[in-house]
Amino acid sequence: MGLADVKEKALTGLFWLSALMIVGVLVLIIGYIIVNGISAIDLKFILEPPSRAGKEGGISTTIVGTLYLTVVSLLLSVPVGVASAVYLEEYANPNSRFAYLVNLTAETMAGIPSIIFGLFGFVFFVIFLNMGWSVISGSLTLAIMILPTIMRTSQEAIKAVAPELRENSLALGASKWQTVQRIVLPSAVPGITTGIILSIGRAIGETAALILTAGSSLGMPINLSDPARSMAVHLYVLAMEGISMERAFGTACLLIVLIVILNFLANWSMRRLSRAAG
Amino acid sequence: MTSLNKNKVKIKSQDVEVFYNKFQALYEINMDVEENRVTALIGPSGCGKSTFLRTLNRLNELIPGTEVKGQVFLDGQPIYSRDVDVVALRKKVGMVFQKPSVFPMSIYDNVAYGPRIHGIKNKYDLDSIVHNSLQAANLWDEVSDRLHSPAARLSGGQQQRLVIARVLAVNPEVILMDEPASALDPISTSRLEALIAELKESYTIVIVTHNMQQAARVSDYTGFFLNGYLVEFNRTDELFVNPRDKRTEDYITGRFG
Numbered sequence: 186m187g188l189a190d191v192k193e194k195a196l197t198g199l200f201w202l203s204a205l206m207i208v209g210v211l212v213l214i215i216g217y218i219i220v221n222g223i224s225a226i227d228l229k230f231i232l233e234p235p236s237r238a239g240k241e242g243g244i245s246t247t248i249v250g251t252l253y254l255t256v257v258s259l260l261l262s263v264p265v266g267v268a269s270a271v272y273l274e275e276y277a278n279p280n281s282r283f284a285y286l287v288n289l290t291a292e293t294m295a296g297i298p299s300i301i302f303g304l305f306g307f308v309f310f311v312i313f314l315n316m317g318w319s320v321i322s323g324s325l326t327l328a329i330m331i332l333p334t335i336m337r338t339s340q341e342a343i344k345a346v347a348p349e350l351r352e353n354s355l356a357l358g359a360s361k362w363q364t365v366q367r368i369v370l371p372s373a374v375p376g377i378t379t380g381i382i383l384s385i386g387r388a389i390g391e392t393a394a395l396i397l398t399a400g401s402s403l404g405m406p407i408n409l410s411d412p413a414r415s416m417a418v419h420l421y422v423l424a425m426e427g428i429s430m431e432r433a434f435g436t437a438c439l440l441i442v443l444i445v446i447l448n449f450l451a452n453w454s455m456r457r458l459s460r461a462a463g
Numbered sequence: 464m465t466s467l468n469k470n471k472v473k474i475k476s477q478d479v480e481v482f483y484n485k486f487q488a489l490y491e492i493n494m495d496v497e498e499n500r501v502t503a504l505i506g507p508s509g510c511g512k513s514t515f516l517r518t519l520n521r522l523n524e525l526i527p528g529t530e531v532k533g534q535v536f537l538d539g540q541p542i543y544s545r546d547v548d549v550v551a552l553r554k555k556v557g558m559v560f561q562k563p564s565v566f567p568m569s570i571y572d573n574v575a576y577g578p579r580i581h582g583i584k585n586k587y588d589l590d591s592i593v594h595n596s597l598q599a600a601n602l603w604d605e606v607s608d609r610l611h612s613p614a615a616r617l618s619g620g621q622q623q624r625l626v627i628a629r630v631l632a633v634n635p636e637v638i639l640m641d642e643p644a645s646a647l648d649p650i651s652t653s654r655l656e657a658l659i660a661e662l663k664e665s666y667t668i669v670i671v672t673h674n675m676q677q678a679a680r681v682s683d684y685t686g687f688f689l690n691g692y693l694v695e696f697n698r699t700d701e702l703f704v705n706p707r708d709k710r711t712e713d714y715i716t717g718r719f720g
Contacts, residue, residue: 278527349564353626356522357577357633358554367576372567 342376
């Protein structure tokens with residue numbers, strides 16, 4: 186075996202090891218969380234509200250808080266994000282200053298750390314608009330945070346729709362809007378869904394921005410004006426304040442399960458939506 | 464030479480010039496397209512024949528920076544005028560593109576797309592439009608048992624006939640075809656040509672083609688384009704047998720292309 190051969194083999198092995206590490210890290214993290222958290226989870230943990238700052242009881246209010254915040258922020262950001270993507274890709278002149286400005290803004294926003302959004306949400310929604318620590322303040326902040334992701338992925342999805350389909354639709358006498366609504370958007374749904382799933386991941390795992398805007402009340406959030414603690418914030422508080430590591434891991438376990446469920450739901454509902462539109 | 468009665472002029476192109484930003488793609492095109500005839504547009508790539516076709520349903524204006532000068536008359540009415548409803552125009556002047564592009568939906572929904580856009584909701588009406596259009600496009604027998612399966616599963620030739628059915632469903636008067644056979648195999652092509660011969664009984668057809676034999680086979684009139692000019696326009700049998708212009712002769716005898 187020549188030197189070149191040895192080098193080739195060694196490199197291949199190195200690359201293989203790197204790839205293996207990715208899988209290894211994921212398995213390690215999830216495994217660690219499950220091993221440490223599974224014992225904390227039972228029906229009571231899921232269904233009962235926390236007591237004694239989370240030392241006892243379950244985490245039901247934080248599950249509701251998480252879902253509440255995520256769903257409201259998606260309801261706010263998906264329509265705006267998809268609409269601006271449609272505007273930029275279908276209506277705006279791609280060389281216009283306004284289109285350039287919007288694209289630049291979205292790119293810049295995507296790179297801003299979440300704590301900055303939190304600080305803005307705190308000053309603007311919580312204090313200036315007097316919304317207080319609440320589901321609505323938190324959701325608005327999350328919505329702003331995930332808006333660039335939704336817009337960007339929707340833009341890519343719309344761009345990927347074959348231009349011939351648009352031409353054919355227009356040549357049949359369809360208006361621009363009819364073409365967008367009946368041809369472009371249904372075809373773009375899978376891509377838009379990907380953006381929504383990425384956003385769910387970001388929203389659900391967000392802590393910094395939410396502590397500042399939704400508060401960390403352990404009560405059950407009912408109204409939009411109620412404060413809420415999300416699971417990620419709960420996990421952070423439990424671990425940081427040394428309340429209960431076991432419960433922190435239990436929360437983490439359920440958080441992962443919740444992300445999987447929400448991703449599945451997003452996929453399913455978008456598929457239905459596209460079928461209804463087509 | 465067979466006799467060919469003069470039919471009513473359906474489309475009249477008057478001094479049409481097209482610019483893409485600074486580039487001039489067409490120069491002073493004057494052409495009368497007769498009703499219920501097949502008019503073929505031939506010429507080498509980039510000669511302006513497709514550009515001209517797209518002026519007839521105002522599809523050129525989708526490309527930013529396009530400017531059209533001159534006028535096109537449909538049944539004597541100008542189509543480049545501020546009060547023209549482009550949607551109504553495109554309903555009357557349908558178009559079949561080079562690559563058959565079916566919408567990502569069922570066969571039925573593809574054909575019903577146009578009628579639905581134009582406000583037909585009644586299921587009975589839609590059923591009969593879909594049936595008649597597919598029949599007219601010679602596709603009904605092949606798909607009648609799977610109208611609700613995805614159109615993308617059809618073969619290339621079937622897809623092109625589906626696209627034609629989709630155009631027919633809007634009930635146009637003119638059908639523009641932009642190299643409709645270029646992506647088809649020989650058998651599908653000959654079926655398409657037979658279909659064109661049937662369709663001209665009821666429609667006025669303008670077809671852009673790369674293939675001179677095809678132009679000779681299917682058309683009544685032929686226009687030869689070169690570098691943005693309409694070099695020669697005549698009855699197909701005249702043009703191919705007795706070209707008046709040297710350049711036409713060179714092109715149809717294959718001296719360049």
